[in-house]
Each structure stands twice: as structure tokens, then as C-alpha cells.
Amino acid sequence: MSALFDQFVGEARELLDTAGASLLALERDPADRAAINELFRAFHTLKGATGLFDMAPFTRLVHAGEDALSALRDGRRRLDAELADRLFRALDQGARWVDALESDGTLPGDADETARRLSAGLTGTPDAAPAVAPVAGLEWVEALDDAARRAAGLIDAATLTALVYAPDPECFFTGDDPLALCRKIPDLRLLAIEPAEPLPLLAGLDPYRCLLRFHALSGAAATEVASVFRAVPDQVRIAPVTLRALPGEAGGPEDGLAGAILREQLRILTLPGDSLDRDGRRAAVARAVANILGAQGHAVDRAALDTACADAGALRRFLDAARPVAPPVEAAPVATPSGRRALLRIEPERVDQLMALIGELTVAKSQLPALARQAGADSLGQGLKAVSARFDALVGELQHAALRLRLLPLSRVFEPLPRLVRDTARRLDKTVELALGGGDTEADKDILDVLGEPLLHLVRNSLDHGIEPPDRRAAAGKPPSGVIRVHAFQEKDGVVVEVSDDGAGIDPAKMRAAAIRKGLLDAAAAEALGDDEAVRLVFAPGFSTASGVSDLSGRGVGMDAVRAAVERAGGRVEIASTPGEGTRIRLVLPLTLSITRVVVIEAAGELFGVPVTLVGGMRRVPCADIRAVKRAESVVLGDRVVPVVRLRRLLGFPDDPRERSAEYVLVADLGGTGVALVVDDVRERADVMLRPMHGVLRGLRGYSGTAALGDGRLLLVLDLRELL
Amino acid sequence: MPIRYEDGLARFEGLCAVDEALPLAEWLEATEAARVDLAACTELHTALLQLLLAARPALAAPPEDAFLRRWVAPLLAG
Numbered sequence: 064m065s066a067l068f069d070q071f072v073g074e075a076r077e078l079l080d081t082a083g084a085s086l087l088a089l090e091r092d093p094a095d096r097a098a099i100n101e102l103f104r105a106f107h108t109l110k111g112a113t114g115l116f117d118m119a120p121f122t123r124l125v126h127a128g129e130d131a132l133s134a135l136r137d138g139r140r141r142l143d144a145e146l147a148d149r150l151f152r153a154l155d156q157g158a159r160w161v162d163a164l165e166s167d168g169t170l171p172g173d174a175d176e177t178a179r180r181l182s183a184g185l186t187g188t189p190d191a192a193p194a195v196a197p198v199a200g201l202e203w204v205e206a207l208d209d210a211a212r213r214a215a216g217l218i219d220a221a222t223l224t225a226l227v228y229a230p231d232p233e234c235f236f237t238g239d240d241p242l243a244l245c246r247k248i249p250d251l252r253l254l255a256i257e258p259a260e261p262l263p264l265l266a267g268l269d270p271y272r273c274l275l276r277f278h279a280l281s282g283a284a285a286t287e288v289a290s291v292f293r294a295v296p297d298q299v300r301i302a303p304v305t306l307r308a309l310p311g312e313a314g315g316p317e318d319g320l321a322g323a324i325l326r327e328q329l330r331i332l333t334l335p336g337d338s339l340d341r342d343g344r345r346a347a348v349a350r351a352v353a354n355i356l357g358a359q360g361h362a363v364d365r366a367a368l369d370t371a372c373a374d375a376g377a378l379r380r381f382l383d384a385a386r387p388v389a390p391p392v393e394a395a396p397v398a399t400p401s402g403r404r405a406l407l408r409i410e411p412e413r414v415d416q417l418m419a420l421i422g423e424l425t426v427a428k429s430q431l432p433a434l435a436r437q438a439g440a441d442s443l444g445q446g447l448k449a450v451s452a453r454f455d456a457l458v459g460e461l462q463h464a465a466l467r468l469r470l471l472p473l474s475r476v477f478e479p480l481p482r483l484v485r486d487t488a489r490r491l492d493k494t495v496e497l498a499l500g501g502g503d504t505e506a507d508k509d510i511l512d513v514l515g516e517p518l519l520h521l522v523r524n525s526l527d528h529g530i531e532p533p534d535r536r537a538a539a540g541k542p543p544s545g546v547i548r549v550h551a552f553q554e555k556d557g558v559v560v561e562v563s564d565d566g567a568g569i570d571p572a573k574m575r576a577a578a579i580r581k582g583l584l585d586a587a588a589a590e591a592l593g594d595d596e597a598v599r600l601v602f603a604p605g606f607s608t609a610s611g612v613s614d615l616s617g618r619g620v621g622m623d624a625v626r627a628a629v630e631r632a633g634g635r636v637e638i639a640s641t642p643g644e645g646t647r648i649r650l651v652l653p654l655t656l657s658i659t660r661v662v663v664i665e666a667a668g669e670l671f672g673v674p675v676t677l678v679g680g681m682r683r684v685p686c687a688d689i690r691a692v693k694r695a696e697s698v699v700l701g702d703r704v705v706p707v708v709r710l711r712r713l714l715g716f717p718d719d720p721r722e723r724s725a726e727y728v729l730v731a732d733l734g735g736t737g738v739a740l741v742v743d744d745v746r747e748r749a750d751v752m753l754r755p756m757h758g759v760l761r762g763l764r765g766y767s768g769t770a771a772l773g774d775g776r777l778l779l780v781l782d783l784r785e786l787l
Numbered sequence: 788m789p790i791r792y793e794d795g796l797a798r799f800e801g802l803c804a805v806d807e808a809l810p811l812a813e814w815l816e817a818t819e820a821a822r823v824d825l826a827a828c829t830e831l832h833t834a835l836l837q838l839l840l841a842a843r844p845a846l847a848a849p850p851e852d853a854f855l856r857r858w859v860a861p862l863l864a865g
Contacts, residue, residue, distance in 0.1 A: 235805050235834055242833040246854050254858040262841045265816055270808035274837050 068164075071112055075161045078105045078112075083154050087481050090147045091496060103132045109157070118170050120178035121160055127182035128153050144489055149184040151482075156181055201225050202375035203255075203278050204304050206329040212306070215253040217280065220308040223252060224285045228277040228292065228299045229259060235271050239295065242277075247291045250282035280304075284486060286479055290516050325382060328352055332375040345372040352378070409468065411508060417465050421458065422752040426771045428454045466507070466654075473551045473560070474502030476515045480522055480549060487526045494544040495530050497522075501551035506558045510652050513632040514560060517625040521562040521648055522547060524621060529566030529646055539643065541565065557634065557654050557676065563647035569640040571597035578603070598640045602626040625650075630784065633659055633674045635732065651676060659753045661770070661780060663746040664729060667716035672751060672770060672780040673740075679732040681745050683725045698739050700730060709741040713786055714765075719743060731783050738787060753780055795821060796847060799828035799835075808834040815842040823863075825850040831859060839863055 082105035089098040106129040113122040128150060134140035156177060163171050204225045212218065226248070230241040245254055259276040262268065281288050285301050292299045328348045334340075349365075349372045356363045371381035431451035438444035477499050488495040506514075530536075530545030537543055550561045571594040578584040578600050584592075592600075604623045626636045634652035653659060653676060661672030662681070682700075689698050689707055696707035707728070711718055729740045751770030765786040770778045789803040792814050815821055821844035825831070828850045840862060849860040 230833070235808075240805065240832050240834075242836055242859075243830060245858075246830075251854075251858075256836070256858065256862060258837070258840065262837065265812065265838070265842045268812070268838070268841050270812045270834055270838055271805075273833055275833060275840075 068116065068168075071116065072161055072165050074112060075109060075157070078109050079154050079157050079161065081105045082109075083151070084481075086147060086150055086154070087485060089142060090144070090485065093142050099132065099136055103129065103136055106132055118160075118164070118174075120170060120174040121157070124153055124156065124178040124182055124185075127185040131185045146185075149181070153181050153185060201227055201300060201302055201304065202333050203227060203330075204280070204306075205379050206326065206333055206375045208326045208330075211253075211255075215280075217252060217306060218308065220306060221282075222303055222305050224281045224283060224288045224301060225304040226277070226279040226281065226288055226292075226299060226301045228279070228295075230273045230275070230277075230295070230298055232272045232274070234273050234295070234298075239273075241273060241275065244291060244295075245277050245279060248279055248281050248283075249287050249291070251279060252282055253280040254278070286483060286519075290519055293512075293516050324355055325352065329375045329378055332372065332378060345369075348372050348378070352382070411469070414465065414468050417468075418462075418752065421462050421465055422754075422771070424458055424461070425752070428458055429771075469508045470505040471508055471511055472502060473504045473506060473511065473514070473558070474499075476511050476518055477502050477549065477551075479519065483519060483522060484526065484547065487523060491526065491532075493526065493530055493532055495526060496544055496546045498546060498548045499550075500548070504551040504553055504558060506652065506654060510558065510632065510654070513628055513634075514650065514652065517628050517650060518549070518560060518562070520621050520625050521650075522549065525562060525564040525566060525646070529564040529568075531567050535567075553654075554651070558652050560650045560652075561647060562650075563645060565645040568642040568645050569598050569601065569638075570642045571595075574598060574600045595639070598638055601638065602636060633676055635676050659770070659780065660748060660750050661778070662729065662748055663772070663778065664710070664727075664740075664742040665744040665746060666710040666714065666742050667719075670746070670772075670776060670778050671710070671742075672749070672778045673729060673731065673783060674767075674780070675748060677731050677733065677783060679730040679737060681727070681729050684728045684739070685725045686723065689726065698728070700737070700739065703737060705730065705737045705739045707739045707741060708787060711741075711743070733784055733787070738783070740783070749778075751778060751780070795819075796824060797821065797844075798824045799831065799850075801827065802830040803828055803832055803835055804830075805832045805834045808832070808838060811835055812838050815839075815844060818844075820845070822847040824848040825855065825860070825863075828852060828855060831855055836862075 082102055085098045085102040085105065089095055089102060092098070106125050109125045110122055110129055113125060131140065131146065131150065135142055135146075140146070160170055160174065163169070217223075228241060228245065230239065231237075234241065242256075245251070248254075255278040256275055257278070258274055260274065262274060268274070279288075285303050289296075289299075289301050292301070328351055331344055331348055334344065349369050352372070353363050353365060353368055368381060371377045428451070431447060431454060435444050435447035435451055438447050480499065481497055484495055484497040525547045530547065531539070531541075533543040536545065545564060545566055547562065547564045550563075552559055552561075571592075574597040575584075575589040575592060578597075579586055579589050583600070583603055589597075601622045602625070629636050629650050629652060632652055634650060637649040637651065638646065640646040653674075659672075660675040662675055662678050664671050664673060684698055684700075689696050696709075697704050698707050699705070709718070710716075726741045727743065727745050729742055729745060731738045731740055749772055751772065753768040753770050765782055767780050767782040770780055772778055789799065789801050790807050790811060791798045791800065792810075795818060797811070797814060815838060821842065823839065823844045824847040826848040829852050831850070836859060843863075846860065846863045849864070850856050
């Protein structure tokens with residue numbers, strides 16, 4: 064493509080982003096002249112830019128947007144949430160088109176229809192001709208027959224999120240359970256499970272290959288459904304679809320056997336198979352359809368029919384044109400959150416491979432000093448020493464450079480938040496302002512992947528449980544609009560993302576009561592909890608703070624999952640809350656997953672590592688301060704009684720025979736419950752490349768992996784939570 | 788034991804995970820007129836579901852778990 068076209072693609076994206084941000088601002092404050100001018104300018108410039116190329120539908124759509132905005136600017140029209148929705152939809156469509164233009168050089172075939180539908184929405188005329196725009200893979204929604212919809216109670220018109228999930232056949236090995244994943248789909252309305260290919264006889268079936276495929280409809284937003292499948296984005300397709308109301312029981316006379324056969328033909332086209340199979344099926348379907356339509360007295364254009372048999376969507380459109388029946392389904396693809404084009408795309412595996420090689424290099428180089436010593440003080444030894452020092456420096460730089468390859472700005476995980484807040488607040492009838500900060504803070508790509516879902520969840524949780532409805536806020540003397548702040552910054556040990564709100568806060572007394580009621584704690588234990596610890600109970604498994612279960616934040620498994628995800632990545636979660644004033648939650652994550660900073664400790668002559676993020680402190684505790692009740696020991700640190708655990712006993716080593724007056728204690732912070740870990744010795748801190756346990760070691764519990772120290776010694780990194 | 792085999796009847800209980808797949812496959816192959824009782828099953832791994840779909844044993848008792856009852860049981864019945 065020409066340089067002009069490339070420039071258009073870049074500029075159009077920028078304009079769409081600007082327009083999206085201005086629209087959010089304008090919706091917050093409809094009197095914001097700057098925002099409306101900005102928005103108008105963006106649409107106007109886009110119109111001019113699209114006019115330079117042959118993309119009339121795009122031009123028409125932005126023109127319609129410009130008209131709507133012009134009316135808005137002159138006060139002829141008011142920005143209500145409905146209009147904002149439509150403008151957002153137009154922007155989303157624009158982003159999809161820019162993606163399509165970039166990859167295919169042309170607008171998709173349905174652009175004309177789509178532009179007409181969206182423009183009609185913007186100019187205020189009722190939705191014109193229905194556009195049926197199937198998303199690849201989601202044709203099954205169109206092929207869904209009325210009986211199946213009735214069985215699922217999907218009789219009325221509805222906008223739902225459709226999903227097709229074709230799990231990787233090998234997914235069981237990576238620990239996936241597709242059915243369990245489908246169970247997590249929020250507001251599941253329909254789930255159809257079918258074999259991706261005909262199931263073989265039992266004897267020939269490999270029980271460890273996934274052979275099933277899943278189709279689902281959900282009442283939740285596409286982003287929420289997508290977040291469930293975050294780990295397997297390549298195996299799912301998700302898009303909103305609009306189901307039309309089913310016709311009454313008198314569904315039309317043609318809807319007898321012929322209708323059923325036609326529907327079956329639609330279904331056949333969605334069946335998997337290689338191209339040969341499909342060609343064969345298409346021919347058979349075309350014959351069957353031609354016969355049925357002929358028998359019903361319709362004229363059949365064979366050539367058009369053959370073309371329409373390419374996929375179920377096309378055939379349905381053909382049938383609708385041939386026979387006057389309302390199509391039940393209208394599908395509109397939603398833009399997959401496609402990232403901005405990077406300068407150079409590198410598959411993460413390649414960077415991982417590079418990191419692994421650097422790890423090997425570190426270990427290999429660590430043998431040099433010993434060789435230098437052996438060589439003695441002559442020129443060879445001197446030379447080796449110098450080379451070794453140079454290697455040290457170079458490998459260090461290499462590691463640093465490789466790590467930087469994987470760093471991305473956190474603004475990426477912030478991207479979905481403004482829309483999430485807008486759409487959710489609208490649904491809950493709350494007014495909420497989202498303040499984002501520190502988006503340019505960088506972190507490893509793996510960390511961003513870990514952060515995404517917990518962050519969405521925390522914000523959703525703040526919206527749902529934190530921020531009060533406007534009337535409650537007014538009664539409490541607060542401004543009617545709530546504020547959620549998401550702020551990222553870098554700390555010594557990693558990246559911190561803070562989510563705070565000025566909502567109702569968490570009442571420790573209620574938390575204690577709830578913990579007792581749910582049987583998590585007995586009354587005495589609950590009473591003994593400090594306020595901070597009581598608030599931390601939100602992260603306890605099976606705890607839900609909301610008295611009523613809301614479909615938004617799920618069933619209280621969320622906060623526990625947030626904590627678990629963050630800790631799995633070697634991070635920790637902190638919470639502080641003041642009733643009536645709000646809640647602040649901090650996610651502290653290491654800079655990268657590949658390099659873990661550990662404290663090296665020794666027990667029974669072996670070296671172990673504990674991730675620094677879990678270490679609250681190290682101290683020498685006089686033996687006399689350790690109080691023992693039978694085998695259970697404890698020590699008072701600060702103003703807390705902390706249980707004492709001896710690492711030697713934990714790992715099955717004999718007790719330390721040496722007499723000592725004081726013990727080395729490492730205070731580990733395991734989400735509210737501190738533990739004093741007695742070790743033989745505390746050594747240096749080290750940045751190590753953590754390798755998961757392989758082979759026979761894999762089943763070993765209590766270790767998160769092995770690592771080689773700079774001098775080549777091997778270290779077992781402890782998974783304290785599992786050990787204790 | 789999440790799956791208990793009692794001549795001709797397999798009782799699924801609680802969380803039935805992927806490691807049950809091999810024993811279940813063997814049992815289904817070896818058992819004539821096999822029946823399964825899913826009443827107490829709370830989580831059915833996909834690997835187990837596809838075995839049941841391939842072998843089609845009689846459903847002695849449907850699962851009480853709402854999700855399984857709604858979306859999975861109809862596939863196994865009849």
C-alpha cells in the first residue's frame with residue numbers, strides 16, 4: 064500500500080482514540096465544550112481522510128456521526144446514554160474497519176449494510192434494513208433452531224454474547240478443563256457441547272485428547288466473557304449477537320418438515336472437516352436446498368445458491384431473500400482488542416528461549432573463576448580472571464537487555480477500564496469517575512497478562528460493592544459521583560498497581576460477623592482479629608462481602624482468585640479500608656516473572672530461596688523469646704503473636720544439634736498471616752531465573768522451582784504457602 | 788475416591804478430575820450395560836464427559852449440580 068494509505072491507518076486510529084476519550088469526557092460532563100469540539104473535530108477530520116480513499120461506507124458512517132455531533136453542538140440534540148452508546152458503536156466499528164483496511168486493504172463486504180444500520184441509529188431514524196454480518200466461527204448462532212432457543216428460554220429479542228470455544232486437543236496436558244471454564248461464563252444462557260469431529264469408538268478414543276467443542280450464549284458483556292477465556296484467546300471467538308424475538312407458535316406454514324430440513328442444511332455447513340469434506344457437503348446442501356425451494360414453488364438461482372453455500376450465514380441470507388421469513392439472528396462482530404502495530408513483533412517464545420540461553424550462559428560462566436584459580440597466578444590465570452570479569456559484566460548486560468525486550472507499558476491493561484467503568488456504571492445507575500495514572504510504568508509482558516484479569520475484577524468490584532448509589536452518597540454527605548483511582552508506579556521490588564475508591568469502605572465488624580456466620584472462624588478467633596486482618600478476610604477463599612449476590616462480581620470467588628493469581632506470579636495483595644471513606648487495594652508484582660528476587664537461606668547445609676515479595680523482614684530472635692506450647696511455638700514480633708515454624712522440621716531434616724542463644728528468623732507475610740520461619744542462616748539476596756520443576760520432581764509439593772546462583776550452586780525456591 | 792465402581796454402576800462424587808479418565812475408560816470398555824450415577828458429582832472434567840458421550844452408559848441418576856444438570860445431563864440422557 065501507498066505511504067499515504069499507511070499514514071491514513073495510523074492517523075485514523077489516533078482520531079478514533081481521541082474521539083473515544085472525548086466521548087467519555089463528554090458523557091461525564093455534557094457541558095464540556097472542549098470535549099464536544101474535540102469530538103466533532105475528530106469525526107470531521109476522519110470524514111475528510113476517508114474521503115481520500117475508496118471507502119464510501121466509512122465516510123458515510125463518520126458523516127452521520129458528524130451530523131449527530133453538529134446537532135449536539137448547536138443544542139438541537141441532547142447527549143443521552145443511548146446516543147453515547149450509538150456513537151461508541153460507530154467508533155468501535157471504525158476501529159474494526161481500520162484493522163480490516165490494514166490487513167486486507169479493503170473494507171469487509173458487509174460494510175455497506177453495517178454503515179447503513181449504524182448511521183440510521185445516529186441520525187435518529189429507526190434501524191433500517193437488517194444487516195446480517197456473521198462472525199467467522201459464530202455462524203452456529205444463525206443456524207440455531209427455534210426449538211433449541213425455546214428450550215433455553217431465549218424467546219424474546221435480546222443482545223447476547225456468543226462464543227465458540229474449540230479447545231486445543233492437547234489442552235488437558237496444560238491443566239485446562241474446558242467444561243470447567245464454560246462453567247465460569249457469567250450469565251450463561253445456552254451451552255451446547257458437541258464433538259468437534261465424530262467421536263471414535265471407545266476403544267479407539269484417546270482419553271487425554273480433548274475432542275469436544277463448545278458453543279455458548281451469555282447475557283454478560285463480551286469483555287466479561289472474554290476475561291474468562293483470557294488464557295486461551297486463540298481457542299475462542301466471542302462477539303455480541305442480537306437475537307430477534309421468535310415468532311409466535313404460529314410460526315408460518317412453510318415451517319414444517321421443509322423448514323426443519325433447511326435448518327439442518329444450515330447446520331451441516333457449520334460442521335468441521337477438511338476442505339474435501341466441506342466441498343462434498345456444500346454440493347449436497349445446494350442440491351437439497353434447490354429441491355426444497357423448487358418444491359415450495361420458489362424460483363431458484365442455482366449459481367447464487369452455489370455461492371451462498373459457502374457458509375451458513377450466506378445460505379441463511381440467501382434463504383431469507385428467497386423466502387419471506389425473518390432471520391432470527393443478527394450478528395455484529397465486536398473489535399477484538401487488537402493492539403497498536405508494534406515496530407517489530409517477536410513471539411514471546413523466542414524471547415523466552417533467549418532468556419533460557421542466558422541462564423545457561425550464567426551457569427557456564429560461573430565455572431570460570433574456579434578455572435582461573437586452578438591456573439594459578441601465571442599469565443594464563445591472570446588472563447582467565449580478566450576474561451571472567453568481562454564475561455560477568457557482559458552477561459549481566461545481556462540479561463538486562465533481554466528483559467527489556469519483554470517490557471510493555473501498563474497502559475495496555477488500563478485500556479479496557481474506561482469503557483468497563485462507563486458501561487457498568489450505566490448498568491448500575493451509578494455515576495463514577497475513573498482516574499488513571501502511571502500508565503507509562505513498564506512491566507514484563509507476563510506480568511501484564513497476570514494483571515489484566517485481577518485489575519478488571521477489582522475495578523468491577525469497586526463499582527459494584529464500593530461506590531454507593533448516588534442517593535446513599537448524598538445522604539452520607541459525599542458528592543453524588545464516586546471516584547475510582549487506578550494508579551501504577553514502580554517500587555524497589557517491582558510494580559505496584561493501586562485501585563482505590565471513595566465508596567462505602569469495608570466494615571471490619573461486619574467482616575468478623577460474616578466470617579463467623581460462614582464458619583470460617585469461631586467467635587473467639589474472629590474477636591482476636593485486628594481491624595486490618597478482619598478487612599483482609601475479603602481475600603479468604605469462599606468469602607463474599609455483598610449480602611446479595613450480584614451477577615456483576617460473581618459469587619464471591621473473585622477476590623480470592625485475585626489474590627491467588629497475584630501470588631502465583633510471586634506478588635502480594637494489600638488492602639486498607641476505612642468505613643465510609645473508601646477502600647484501597649494494592650497489587651505488588653515483581654518486574655518480571657522470569658527473574659525472581661529471592662532471599663537465600665540455609666537449612667541443614669542446603670540452600671533455599673524465598674521470593675522477596677513474601678519476606679516481611681529478617682531478625683535474630685533470642686531463643687528465650689520463643690514460647691512453646693507443646694510443639695507449637697510462637698514469638699511476639701512488634702505487637703503481633705506470630706507462629707514459629709522451623710524450616711528443618713518442615714522439610715524433614717533433623718533438628719539443628721548446635722547450641723545457640725538466638726535463632727535466625729525470616730518473617731514471611733502470607734496474606735495477613737505472618738509466619739516466623741526459623742532457618743540456620745540467612746544469606747544474600749539474589750536475582751535468579753526460576754525454572755519450574757521438571758520430570759519426576761514435578762509432583763513435589765512445596766517448591767516453586769529451582770534456580771542456579773551466580774556461582775553455579777543450585778537453589779530450591781520454596782513455595783511457602785503450599786509448605787505451611 | 789471421586790468415582791466408585793460397583794459392579795455395573797459408577798458413582799461420581801464431588802470433583803471428578805482428569806486423572807479419573809483412564810480408569811473410567813477401562814471400566815466403560817470392560818463393563819457391559821454400564822450405568823453411571825452423577826447425583827453427587829459437582830465437577831465433571833471434560834475428559835470424563837467425552838468418555839461418557841462416546842460410551843453412552845445409562846444415566847442411573849442425573850447430577851444435582853445445577854450447571855451439570857442443565858447443560859450436561861441432557862446430552863447423556865436417552
